Amino acid sequence: MTDVADWWQTDIIDMAPGQIRLRGFPIEDLIGNIGFAEMVWLMTRGTRPDKAQAALFEAALVSAVDHGPQAPSIAAARMAVSCGLSLNNAMANAINMLGDIHGGAGEQAMQFFHDVKAQAAETRLQTAIETVFQAYNRLVPGFGHRFHKNADPRSLRLMSLVEAAVSAKVCDGGFAEIALGVEHFLANLKGKPIPMNVDGVTAVIYAELGFEPALARGLFCLSRSVGALAHAHEQAGRKERNKGPTPPHYRWTYGGANPIK
Ligand SMILES: CC(C)(COP(=O)(O)OP(=O)(O)OC[C@H]1O[C@@H](n2cnc3c(N)ncnc32)[C@H](O)[C@@H]1OP(=O)(O)O)[C@@H](O)C(=O)NCCC(=O)NCCS
Incomplete structure (x- = not known):
């Protein structure tokens, strides 16, 4: 049986009839005793945060739940529902919209x-920022916003x-x-604020709390799922059908041959 049992190996969960342990903790000890954010931490990292760490982590998760139907992720969820998809499909559409930009x-x-x-570690902070900025093609992820300009x-x-x-020495x-050094650097460079956005500030918190960078996008997806569910559910109640990205009397700009006058 070993070759079969070893097919999937995990440090996350152990299970036998009548028993479930997550990261070594019996599920019945977790239920009712641990918050959802702490559970996310436990599952993704295998350790338990203290109360102060959990509170800061949860604040970051709360911040990114929604940015309204102008946000492509939320618009995608609402359009999906209006096309007859179910809530889970709408949530998946929202999550699939979350990319580098x-x-x-x-x-x-x-x-x-x-x-x-x-x-x-080698040089002063502003020089280090400038060097890394050049290496990232002069665009700093986590800064700038379409609406929140200042x-x-x-x-x-x-x-x-x-x-x-x-x-409080939590981090x-x-x-x-x-x-903050990056914000200062970009403001000087562009002559106007290019403020830290929600990706940037949650990245600060996740980094301060010791999360690996690879987890950040998934954590954002967890937050935004909440907004996507709420919007998809609300849209389902509106009974509107087949909503496109703009009202139908608006059209796109055609740039090809023989435009209709
Ligand atoms: C979000 C984003 C697309 C908004 O772009 P935008 O509406 O063009 O931003 P603004 O009009 O305020 O900025 C204009 C100037 O600042 C620059 N700028 C904006 N964000 C920048 C960034 N993160 N790093 C470097 N320069 C930036 C633009 O290149 C532009 O420069 P230019 O005038 O020399 O052409 C852009 O800031 C960005 O791509 N940020 C990085 C990705 C990111 O964090 N995405 C998550 C957004 S929630």
């Missing part, structure tokens, strides 16, 4: 911060929580310092 930049932002940290309210609030967490603030 919309909602998925957190992983790259974390990597950017780690690269700056490595460079900063400041993203999520970033301001979360950075204040990070500051409090640093004072050391090294990645927050890098992110």
